[in-house]
Amino acid sequence: VILEHIKGLISSPGDFGGIKVLVTAGGTREPLDPVRYISNRSSGKMGYALAAAAIQRGAAVTLVSAPTSLDPPAGAELVSVETARQMYQAVMERFSTQDVVIKAAAVADYRPKIVADQKIKKSEGTLILELEKNPDILYELGQRKEPHQTLVGFAAETEDLEANAQQKLRKKNLDLLVANDVTQPGAGFGADTNIVKLFYRDGRTQSLPVMDKKTLAHRILDAVIELRYPGNS
Amino acid sequence: VILEHIKGLISSPGDFGGIKVLVTAGGTREPLDPVRYISNRSSGKMGYALAAAAIQRGAAVTLVSAPTSLDPPAGAELVSVETARQMYQAVMERFSTQDVVIKAAAVADYRPKIVADQKIKKSEGTLILELEKNPDILYELGQRKEPHQTLVGFAAETEDLEANAQQKLRKKNLDLLVANDVTQPGAGFGADTNIVKLFYRDGRTQSLPVMDKKTLAHRILDAVIELRYPGNS
Numbered sequence: 001v002i003l004e005h006i007k008g009l010i011s012s013p014g015d016f017g018g019i020k021v022l023v024t025a026g027g028t029r030e031p032l033d034p035v036r037y038i039s040n041r042s043s044g045k046m047g048y049a050l051a052a053a054a055i056q057r058g059a060a061v062t063l064v065s066a067p068t069s070l071d072p073p074a075g076a077e078l079v080s081v082e083t084a085r086q087m088y089q090a091v092m093e094r095f096s097t098q099d100v101v102i103k104a105a106a107v108a109d110y111r112p113k114i115v116a117d118q119k120i121k122k123s124e125g126t127l128i129l130e131l132e133k134n135p136d137i138l139y140e141l142g143q144r145k146e147p148h149q150t151l152v153g154f155a156a157e158t159e160d161l162e163a164n165a166q167q168k169l170r171k172k173n174l175d176l177l178v179a180n181d182v183t184q185p186g187a188g189f190g191a192d193t194n195i196v197k198l199f200y201r202d203g204r205t206q207s208l209p210v211m212d213k214k215t216l217a218h219r220i221l222d223a224v225i226e227l228r229y230p231g232n233s
Numbered sequence: 234v235i236l237e238h239i240k241g242l243i244s245s246p247g248d249f250g251g252i253k254v255l256v257t258a259g260g261t262r263e264p265l266d267p268v269r270y271i272s273n274r275s276s277g278k279m280g281y282a283l284a285a286a287a288i289q290r291g292a293a294v295t296l297v298s299a300p301t302s303l304d305p306p307a308g309a310e311l312v313s314v315e316t317a318r319q320m321y322q323a324v325m326e327r328f329s330t331q332d333v334v335i336k337a338a339a340v341a342d343y344r345p346k347i348v349a350d351q352k353i354k355k356s357e358g359t360l361i362l363e364l365e366k367n368p369d370i371l372y373e374l375g376q377r378k379e380p381h382q383t384l385v386g387f388a389a390e391t392e393d394l395e396a397n398a399q400q401k402l403r404k405k406n407l408d409l410l411v412a413n414d415v416t417q418p419g420a421g422f423g424a425d426t427n428i429v430k431l432f433y434r435d436g437r438t439q440s441l442p443v444m445d446k447k448t449l450a451h452r453i454l455d456a457v458i459e460l461r462y463p464g465n466s
Contacts, residue, residue: 033391034391034415035273035274035389035415036341037271037272037274038265038269038272039269039270039272040268040269040270041268041269041270069302106268108269109353110360113359118391118392119389119390119391119415122342122366122369124366125366126346126364126365126366127343127363127365128361128362128363129362129363129364130359130361130362131359131360131361132359132360133359156268158266158267158268158351159351159352182267182268182352183267189268
């Protein structure tokens with residue numbers, strides 16, 4: 001794995017020179033009240049590894065990040081957000097000037113319909129929470145995408161990975177989808193490693209072995225370069 | 234503030250020798266499905282500072298911690314939990330052998346009634362989430378408390394701090410309640426400082442100035458010693 005990583009670094013220094021890359025990372029938080037929120041198990045490690053790898057390879061990187069406990073990579077323009085709607089706004093404002101957008105964040109599909117001004121006090125019995133849908137950032141990006149732009153999405157699945165991934169790739173108009181079964185040991189949220197399958201726009205798929213997220217970040221960037229400059233690799 | 238801290242360290246080394254202290258910390262996570270959960274803004278800093286301070290002063294410390302991004306203090310027996318029910322079980326199993334219990338964790342009052350086995354897929358329209366009440370750990374501890382045990386609770390309030398704190402102190406049968414208005418700058422969740430008011434069992438109250446959480450931890454332990462050995466301080 002270390003050799004792979006070093007090879008990646010040696011074989012492709014500067015191949016992202018002049019390319020503007022926007023990466024989203026972390027899990028959004030959707031407040032119920034001033035102290036409580038709905039979130040997810042995303043640690044932000046995959047997105048931060050992608051941002052760091054793209055910087056190493058010469059890209060101008062914007063990192064739109066939901067809360068994480070990670071230090072942002074040096075050299076990235078960091079845009080900190082909390083909710084899905086804040087992430088939507090931050091990404092949409094910047095999309096038209098980007099060449100590559102990699103949506104590694106785990107964005108909440110739903111948010112509480114009502115956000116209480118004050119901390120909700122305990123009361124007897126059950127509590128009913130009504131959730132409404134958040135904007136679908138990846139779908140919007142797929143609709144607005146220009147021919148020079150490369151759009152990469154992630155899918156964290158717990159069942160029917162292949163079918164769900166193929167459907168997401170088409171529906172969101174992606175160039176590349178990185179899918180992982182988060183129920184596998186060594187894959188997904190919180191882990192330092194990941195086990196993914198790449199789904200390309202042209203129908204190709206590629207199953208990668210377990211690898212650390214830094215190495216995987218370079219593999220994903222290799223795939224982006226190949227998509228942008230076919231035949232060069 | 235630094236002088237206060239040093240004074241605290243010098244004047245009270247070993248005053249917790251032979252005392253068993255259980256501290257809870259962090260914010261519990263209540264799963265909706267394998268990837269999503271409800272949580273809160275607790276960073277765990279206050280609880281970890283209390284555990285570290287008690288160790289410094291000679292206590293045998295058990296730290297029951299919900300997820301945080303902090304390193305546990307050296308010397309504590311760490312019990313990692315995720316949900317309110319796991320925390321309930323971990324604390325109840327250990328309560329009878331403890332002398333002092335400090336409940337600094339932010340425990341979810343409610344959990345989703347149904348936890349989905351698989352990741353909930355997006356669908357059209359709104360989503361209704363039914364929440365049911367979690368066990369009230371602090372109330373249970375107050376009921377079971379023996380005369381030799383000291384029970385300290387926290388209250389994070391966004392309104393009516395005084396009234397809510399007095400009510401909680403009595404209802405939960407606490408010896409000391411540490412209340413803070415989390416809407417104040419420099420107070421509460423995520424911050425390195427806190428602004429609190431102490432409510433004692435005998436009706437006394439004490440408003441403390443803004444101070445870092447490590448210093449506050451020693452102040453709270455000072456109050457515990459005073460409650461356990463009245464007239465000694």
